[in-house]
Amino acid sequence: MKVSLTVNGQAETQEIEPRTLLVHLLRDQLRLTGTHVGCDTSQCGACVVHVDGVAVKSCTMLAAQAEGAEVTTIEGLSDGANLHPMQEAFSKAHGLQCGFCTPGMIMTATDLLRRIPNPDEETIRKELEGNICRCTGYQNIVKAIKTAAEAGA
Amino acid sequence: MSDQVLGKTFGTPVRRVEDSRFIQGAGNFTDDVIHPGQTYMAFLRSPHAHADIVSIDTSAAEAAAGVRKVLTGQDYADAGLGMLFCGWGSQSQSGEPQKMGAYPPLAHGRVRYVGNIVAAVIADSRDQAKDAVDLIEVDYKELPVAVDVLDAVKDGAPQLHDDAPGNLVVDWVHGDKDATEAAFAAASDVVTLELRNNRMVPNAMETRATNALYNHGRGEFTLHISTQNPHGLKTFTSVLTQIAPEHKLRLVADDVGGGFGSKAFVYAEDAITLFAARETRRPVKWTCERSEAFLSDAHGRDHWTKAELALNAEGKFLGVRVHTLANMGAYLSTSATLVPTYMSAPLLTGQYDIAAVHGQVDCVFTNTVPVDAYRGAGRPEAAYVIERLVDAAAFQTGRDPSQLRRQNMITQFPHTTAGGLTYDNCDFHTLLDKASEAIDYAGFPARKAEAKARGKIRGIGMSTYIEACGFGPSKIIGSWGGQAGPWESSEIRVLPTGGVEIHTGCMNHGQGHETVFAQYVSDAFGVPMDQVELLYGDTDRGQHGNGTVGSRSGPVGLGAVAMTCTKIITKAKTVVRHTLGAESDDEIEFADGVFTRTGTNLALKFAEVAWIANAGITIADTDVEPGLHAASNFDPENFTFPSGCYICEVEIDPDTGVVDIADFVVFDDFGNLGNPMIVEGQVHGGVVQGIGQALLENTVYDETGQLLSGSFMDYTMPRADNFPHFRVGMHGTPATANPMGMKGCGEAGAIGAPPAVVNAVTNALNIDHIDMPLTAEKVWAKINSTSA
Numbered sequence: 001m002k003v004s005l006t007v008n009g010q011a012e013t014q015e016i017e018p019r020t021l022l023v024h025l026l027r028d029q030l031r032l033t034g035t036h037v038g039c040d041t042s043q044c045g046a047c048v049v050h051v052d053g054v055a056v057k058s059c060t061m062l063a064a065q066a067e068g069a070e071v072t073t074i075e076g077l078s079d080g081a082n083l084h085p086m087q088e089a090f091s092k093a094h095g096l097q098c099g100f101c102t103p104g105m106i107m108t109a110t111d112l113l114r115r116i117p118n119p120d121e122e123t124i125r126k127e128l129e130g131n132i133c134r135c136t137g138y139q140n141i142v143k144a145i146k147t148a149a150e151a152g153a
Numbered sequence: 154m155s156d157q158v159l160g161k162t163f164g165t166p167v168r169r170v171e172d173s174r175f176i177q178g179a180g181n182f183t184d185d186v187i188h189p190g191q192t193y194m195a196f197l198r199s200p201h202a203h204a205d206i207v208s209i210d211t212s213a214a215e216a217a218a219g220v221r222k223v224l225t226g227q228d229y230a231d232a233g234l235g236m237l238f239c240g241w242g243s244q245s246q247s248g249e250p251q252k253m254g255a256y257p258p259l260a261h262g263r264v265r266y267v268g269n270i271v272a273a274v275i276a277d278s279r280d281q282a283k284d285a286v287d288l289i290e291v292d293y294k295e296l297p298v299a300v301d302v303l304d305a306v307k308d309g310a311p312q313l314h315d316d317a318p319g320n321l322v323v324d325w326v327h328g329d330k331d332a333t334e335a336a337f338a339a340a341s342d343v344v345t346l347e348l349r350n351n352r353m354v355p356n357a358m359e360t361r362a363t364n365a366l367y368n369h370g371r372g373e374f375t376l377h378i379s380t381q382n383p384h385g386l387k388t389f390t391s392v393l394t395q396i397a398p399e400h401k402l403r404l405v406a407d408d409v410g411g412g413f414g415s416k417a418f419v420y421a422e423d424a425i426t427l428f429a430a431r432e433t434r435r436p437v438k439w440t441c442e443r444s445e446a447f448l449s450d451a452h453g454r455d456h457w458t459k460a461e462l463a464l465n466a467e468g469k470f471l472g473v474r475v476h477t478l479a480n481m482g483a484y485l486s487t488s489a490t491l492v493p494t495y496m497s498a499p500l501l502t503g504q505y506d507i508a509a510v511h512g513q514v515d516c517v518f519t520n521t522v523p524v525d526a527y528r529g530a531g532r533p534e535a536a537y538v539i540e541r542l543v544d545a546a547a548f549q550t551g552r553d554p555s556q557l558r559r560q561n562m563i564t565q566f567p568h569t570t571a572g573g574l575t576y577d578n579c580d581f582h583t584l585l586d587k588a589s590e591a592i593d594y595a596g597f598p599a600r601k602a603e604a605k606a607r608g609k610i611r612g613i614g615m616s617t618y619i620e621a622c623g624f625g626p627s628k629i630i631g632s633w634g635g636q637a638g639p640w641e642s643s644e645i646r647v648l649p650t651g652g653v654e655i656h657t658g659c660m661n662h663g664q665g666h667e668t669v670f671a672q673y674v675s676d677a678f679g680v681p682m683d684q685v686e687l688l689y690g691d692t693d694r695g696q697h698g699n700g701t702v703g704s705r706s707g708p709v710g711l712g713a714v715a716m717t718c719t720k721i722i723t724k725a726k727t728v729v730r731h732t733l734g735a736e737s738d739d740e741i742e743f744a745d746g747v748f749t750r751t752g753t754n755l756a757l758k759f760a761e762v763a764w765i766a767n768a769g770i771t772i773a774d775t776d777v778e779p780g781l782h783a784a785s786n787f788d789p790e791n792f793t794f795p796s797g798c799y800i801c802e803v804e805i806d807p808d809t810g811v812v813d814i815a816d817f818v819v820f821d822d823f824g825n826l827g828n829p830m831i832v833e834g835q836v837h838g839g840v841v842q843g844i845g846q847a848l849l850e851n852t853v854y855d856e857t858g859q860l861l862s863g864s865f866m867d868y869t870m871p872r873a874d875n876f877p878h879f880r881v882g883m884h885g886t887p888a889t890a891n892p893m894g895m896k897g898c899g900e901a902g903a904i905g906a907p908p909a910v911v912n913a914v915t916n917a918l919n920i921d922h923i924d925m926p927l928t929a930e931k932v933w934a935k936i937n938s939t940s941a
Binding site for chain 1: 168169171172173174175176177178179180181182184185187280356357358359360408409410411413442443444662663664665830831833834835836837838839840841842864865866870871872873874876878879902
């Protein structure tokens with residue numbers, strides 16, 4: 001079957017198997033490998049992208065369900081010239097170590113600030129419940145999101 | 154934080170140079186690459202913990218769409234390829250070498266754990282490979298199962314390997330038995346604990362992945378792999394599998410998404426990927442799924458221990474006696490027997506002056522996933538034993554745990570322990586003082602009373618850990634039975650235009666090496682950091698390496714770099730001497746990136762010297778070789794000894810048993826720091842893994858050997874809302890084993906945190922022991938079975 005969608009502003013039409021997950025369409029066919037697969041039970045959030053402006057675990061959505069959708073991945077978050085303030089904040093606050101969970105964390109965090117512009121630490125920690133990081137102990141991820149919120153991200 | 158500043162950039166919290174690619178989704182992890190002609194591999198894994206393979210029918214799978222090859226244990230045996238085995242040679246009390254057990258990458262005749270690989274399918278797509286796996290028919294004859302170490306050593310227990318009667322790999326002893334018995338005979342108090350160090354699944358967020366290319370014409374293999382140790386595993390993979398001589402095998406690791414020990418071993422999948430690439434003459438990729446990782450990544454910990462501490466009437470520790478059964482799983486992984494023995498027992502006396510120690514460690518086969526090093530690797534197990542013993546001793550003899558620690562701490566350095574380690578430079582009392590002050594230890598009773606008024610039970614617990622890091626001194630490792638010394642190489646190539654390449658065998662997988670190594674060399678040569686590049690992760694680049702394990706990259710890897718920097722400066726001075734017409738190199742000074750001839754205003758910048766040396770024209774009529782590159786190998790004389798004091802306060806809800814971390818203070822001595830921001834990040838991560846072990850994580854098998862906690866739905870990974878904001882402090886005493894004075898910081902958090910948490914909970918509940926993980930259910934049951 002065919003699926004047509006917009007990814008990072010680019011119109012795409014791809015031939016897919018009906019069982020293809022959105023994450024596999026992005027990674028294997030469109031070669032946007034910044035979106036990662038960290039588990040197989042929709043727990044870890046390494047695969048989070050924005051679908052029509054809302055954070056979605058792309059391992060939990062069929063590519064076919066994205067027909068006509070606007071998808072933004074980590075590769076499309078910055079405007080091309082400057083980093084998105086959340087990307088900048090993650091580096092500044094040392095909110096990443098191995099970098100594998102980072103794209104999903106950043107996509108979740110930007111969606112968080114869209115919904116709650118000035119979250120307190122407890123809110124940030126609760127909102128990160130669907131994203132697992134094994135390296136940072138979360139402390140600097142929380143700090144990064146606070147920093148970005150203060151910068152008006 | 155430490156106020157230690159060693160150079161312009163080294164010692165300062167410089168932002169990481171590797172961040173740029175990760176925050177933009179431009180990292181390059183093993184699964185991100187698709188080679189031309191790529192095929193995909195999926196495995197059929199045993200559903201039984203112990204069974205004979207009666208027959209395998211692969212015909213339907215072979216006929217399935219897209220399938221290029223199906224491989225079984227018979228194919229591997231017919232190809233004459235080698236077994237996996239442990240690279241560590243420990244000995245039993247009797248002097249006998251450890252029993253290895255045969256470990257074929259593809260099971261041959263028998264499976265010994267759920268997840269043991271039975272067959273591999275190579276197909277044109279990932280889904281075709283997985284679909285075809287389902288078409289393989291295997292007839293198993295199930296056998297009795299031994300899952301727990303205590304069951305596996307019983308008379309009549311099912312036997313896993315013919316060469317290991319009683320499932321015993323080795324019964325290794327350490328210390329002085331007679332002196333320890335004498336210490337216990339002289340004791341006025343003996344404290345005894347029976348405890349479990351719970352089994353962990355490492356769960357790096359990037360699962361393991363391999364992608365093998367075989368150049369048939371040249372007979373060469375390239376294995377792209379998510380690993381912590383490309384150089385070491387190149388040698389080991391070649392030796393074990395015999396699929397290719399070492400010079401025909403190249404390992405490449407680009408970005409690696411965490412490891413925590415679990416990516417430092419030769420795995421069955423590595424051998425099979427190479428074999429499959431040879432058999433299909435196509436690139437073969439395998440990417441581990443998370444549920445598969447639970448069944449195939451080497452697990453960590455899993456000790457049963459009976460531990461005893463002898464005290465005299467004044468509370469002085471006289472001796473420690475420990476008997477541990479360490480679960481090895483069904484086969485010996487690469488460093489399996491090293492972890493519970495040499496990496497653990499020598500640290501059983503902790504920060505304390507204890508004259509006698511005796512440990513016996515029985516390594517035991519069971520029908521479970523192989524067990525190997527996990528963050529801390531043996532040292533968390535030792536710290537847990539001694540720190541639990543000390544708190545139990547304080548509890549049973551009515552002493553303050555802080556004071557009991559203080560009175561027994563080693564205060565003079567260097568100090569050689571009863572376990573044979575020489576702690577070079579530490580300051581335990583200050584760490585204890587600073588941590589106590591930070592958490593307001595003296596003010597705890599008031600906080601406990603306030604919590605009680607809210608219906609909560611508050612407890613406080615501390616741990617004082619020490620670890621041996623910076624693997625390692627080849628002399629000591631060799632005396633322990635190591636087959637290869639874990640020294641480290643470095644090479645620096647100064648390019649004609651002044652750019653600097655550093656080559657190392659250490660393997661960044663999240664620790665920020667690209668930043669810290671560049672900081673050091675930037676200072677050493679007086680060049681901007683952006684002119685310095687760290688190159689690693691490809692065995693065609695650096696000459697030799699032992700990867701990143703045992704907190705060694707700073708203490709050992711950077712030690713090698715420091716030596717090479719000195720050689721480069723020395724060579725450059727000779728070039729400058731000829732260029733500036735000086736009589737001897739002694740007339741040339743070097744500071745802040747500028748070489749000057751003493752007493753003149755003649756000067757050359759580092760980049761200018763780089764050009765002169767590499768161009769070679771102006772030095773052509775001298776005896777100076779052209780070029781500006783050098784290499785060194787650093788083999789430290791001793792381990793480094795990071796230490797720390799961690800204090801945890803918990804609040805327990807007696808109605809639910811939920812343990813809440815109310816406060817957590819860390820004071821670490823990592824010696825001199827390369828980048829305090831990165832060091833603090835390492836501590837955060839380690840502490841969360843340690844608290845995860847203490848409160849949340851557990852690997853559970855049922856009695857038939859089925860893994861019950863086999864996914865993130867069942868195995869409780871620590872999440873952001875499980876923790877408060879940690880307070881991290883540093884107090885550094887420089888290490889003497891390397892020129893930087895660094896001790897290493899990667900593992901400390903996972904070592905210091907578990908006993909601090911458990912000691913806080915036992916304090917809250919007024920009990921002498923409770924086994925990890927301290928789940929709400931377990932704590933609630935404890936509350937309701939005692940009068941706490």
